[in-house]
Structure formats: structure tokens, C-alpha cells
Amino acid sequence: MSGAGQTGIAVKTASWIALAIIGLMIVDRPALAQSALTVPEIRSCICQEQRIASLRSVTADKDAAYRSRNDQVKDLTTQINQMTATMNPTDTLAQDQLSELIDLRARVQQQIRQNALPALQQATNALNAQVQSYNGNCANRTIYDTDDVEAHKNLVCPAP
Secondary structure (H helix, E strand, C coil): CCHHHHHHHHHHHHHHHHHHHHHHHHHHHHHHHCCCCCHHHHHHHHHHHHHHHHHHHHHHHHHHHHHHHHHHHHHHHHHHHHHHHHCCCCCHHHHHHHHHHHHHHHHHHHHHHHHHHHHHHHHHHHHHHHHHHHHHHCCCCCCCHHHHHHHHCCCCCCCC
């Protein structure tokens, strides 16, 4: 091959490489388009993280209360079943005790329906909303070390 033919191939190859690099830059552009968090945004995200931690604690407490009430219902049901299986049907004292256990179980079930479950649902919904907000505003965003240090200086988050 002549020198001119080789130069043409080299130019075509260089053109393809340049086009490939430009293509990669265009394909990679969405990743570059997402901006880094600013110092005020980092502060907001830090406060959101603190709020999430607080909401997780509240949700865990509400869940524990809900589970405790359910455990009470199970224990009362076990007692009712045992008493029903072993009691003398003519024993009025035993019948009164059984009636009290059944009433107590009904009150605990009512507390679950009216208080414990709605409180747990409300806490869970608040936590989920805060996590969703955090994910939308803060997750998968670049944070520069210098901005992070600056954001932590004199940081005061609003009370929940």
C-alpha cells in the first residue's frame, strides 16, 4: 500500500475513535448532568437523616406497643381456651372469671384497633414519606468533601 492509502486509513480510524469518544460522552451525559449537592442542600439532607433516625425510633416504639397488645390477646386466648376446657359448667365463680377474661380480651382488641394499629400506621407512613423525600433529594448525588465539612459547621436542624 502507498503512504497516501495508509494515511487515509489512519485518518478514518482516528475519525471513528473520535466519534466513539463523543458517543460515550453523550451516553454518559445523564450521569454528569446530575449536579453535586450544595452546602445548603447537604445541610438539609443531614437534617433529613436525623429526622429519619427519629422516625425509625418512634416507629419501632409503636411497633413494640402493637406487638405487645397482640401478645396480650394471644395469652388471654390461651387462658380462655384452657379455662373453657377444664372448668365445671356449673361453677359460677369459674364462669365469672371466664367472662372477665373474655371482656378483657375484647378491651385489648379494641385498644389495638383504635390506638395501637393506627399509631403504628401513622408512624410508618411518616417514616416512609421522609425516606422517599430523602431519596428524591439526597440519594445518589455527589457530595464534595469540602462542602460536607462546611455543611457540618454550626449545623442546627429544626425540631421535628
